[in-house]
């Protein structure tokens with residue numbers, strides 16, 4: 213139970229004739245400064261019923277409240293300021309963390325039901341973009357958060373590995389490509405071929421027919437077409453995997469758009485059965501005017517299916533295969549319209565589970581205020597960013613701790629962690645500007661700062677030779693520890709908030725606040741002083757290490773013990 217619940221309960225016992233529990237909870241405030249206690253209740257709402265001024269009501273109310281859980285209840289004008297009983301709360305909170313360790317804050321809301329998460333999903337033969345990086349790290353973290361509250365996450369990389377562009381690529385490769393060039397620099401070479409196709413087609417329009425014919429062959433399973441396509445896909449995957457390995461992201465499925473090639477006839481049949489397909493200039497569409505949306509284009513006049521057709525097949529496949537509780541799509545907010553249409557078509561088809569599909573959108577990364585353009589060499593940039601972050605981490609670690617044993621390992625965890633944390637610390641819908649200097653900064657609200665704080669707390673425990681005792685009573689009454697205790701107490705609520713908003717930034721912000729509060733504590737209190745509170749202080753330090761490490765894990769970062 214958090215402090216607001218405790219206060220609400222105490223108030224409800226006195227006010228139940230006038231206000232509901234819900235109304236009381238809504239009125240409670242978090243005072244800005246610690247001088248005004250931990251929770252405040254404004255008495256304005258009672259003025260009408262009591263026919264008195266709130267300033268008069270407040271002291272009378274304070275008299276009546278059972279004070280067992282409070283150090284004091286102070287009246288300031290119309291406000292009741294509740295000061296929680298620090299000793300009782302710290303004892304309970306520390307005992308819980310000591311007992312539950314990294315499982316503190318776990319919940320079983322998911323009851324082990326499946327939640328497929330569509331994440332990363334770059335396009336074969338093209339560089340992986342900053343947007344795909346965002347999708348990867350946000351989706352990965354949401355997976356950990358959902359798992360913490362009891363769901364079974366299934367990470368699906370819905371690769372963009374199908375579509376008419378593969379016909380173009382085959383034509384271009386056969387005309388102007390070479391095996392060696394593709395092997396050497398797959399993405400750059402495939403992109404070059406694609407660009408060349410578009411240049412040449414200007415003067416040779418017949419290339420388009422050739423490309424269409426090759427894509428048709430691919431769809432029909434022609435051996436040569438399939439083996440070329442497979443090869444492009446494998447070579448692209450090798451490049452993507454370099455980045456996934458660095459980020460340590462693992463997928464449960466690489467079923468991309470191609471996987472649904474043989475599953476689209478069924479979608480068309482279902483749509484026909486329900487009389488949902490309408491002809492429109494030779495193409496087939498689903499009318500969505502009832503949803504205030506433009507029609508969804510399902511099949512082009514030449515019979516080719518589209519991105520949305522494959523997404524319809526994928527949605528149905530996921531429902532059948534995983535019987536999901538929720539189905540999550542972590543994709544940039546520029547695709548919001550697509551997901552609205554997708555859900556609307558499924559709804560029209562009678563699939564009410566489409567309500568359990570959630571598009572988890574995120575904002576753009578800009579550079580110098582401008583949208584990043586899809587230009588050559590972006591994949592190098594992303595790898596470069598990670599490598600530069602690692603180099604910078606190595607430099608700073610060498611300065612701070614020259615004798616550190618596994619320096620390279622730690623530098624990797626810190627450098628890559630810096631990039632991930634930078635992406636996750638702001639609300640996902642925010643647009644943010646990307647500068648390398650900003651990412652690899654090791655001070656301020658960064659991943660390395662949290663990691664460093666964790667390592668510092670670990671070293672205190674090590675120095676003291678402290679291991680927590682499940683049967684001990686760790687009690688702290690002082691103001692200095694209270695800020696830290698409160699952040700530990702809020703942890704289960706923090707997890708729930710992050711999960712229900714699909715918002716890793718909630719975790720990142722908690723980690724920063726906890727690290728800051730701990731560093732302040734460390735600066736002001738002699739933790740290792742020999743007095744009867746020493747073990748309680750060390751138990752607090754222990755709880756901080758457990759939570760910081762868990763926060764970092766939920767974001768996809770390591771927490772090295774030393775750095």
Ligand code: ARG
Pocket residue numbers: 330333334335370371372523526541543
């Ligand atoms: N490959 C797409 C792109 O890069 C993203 C796919 C997202 N997932 C999905 N099921 N539509 O834009």
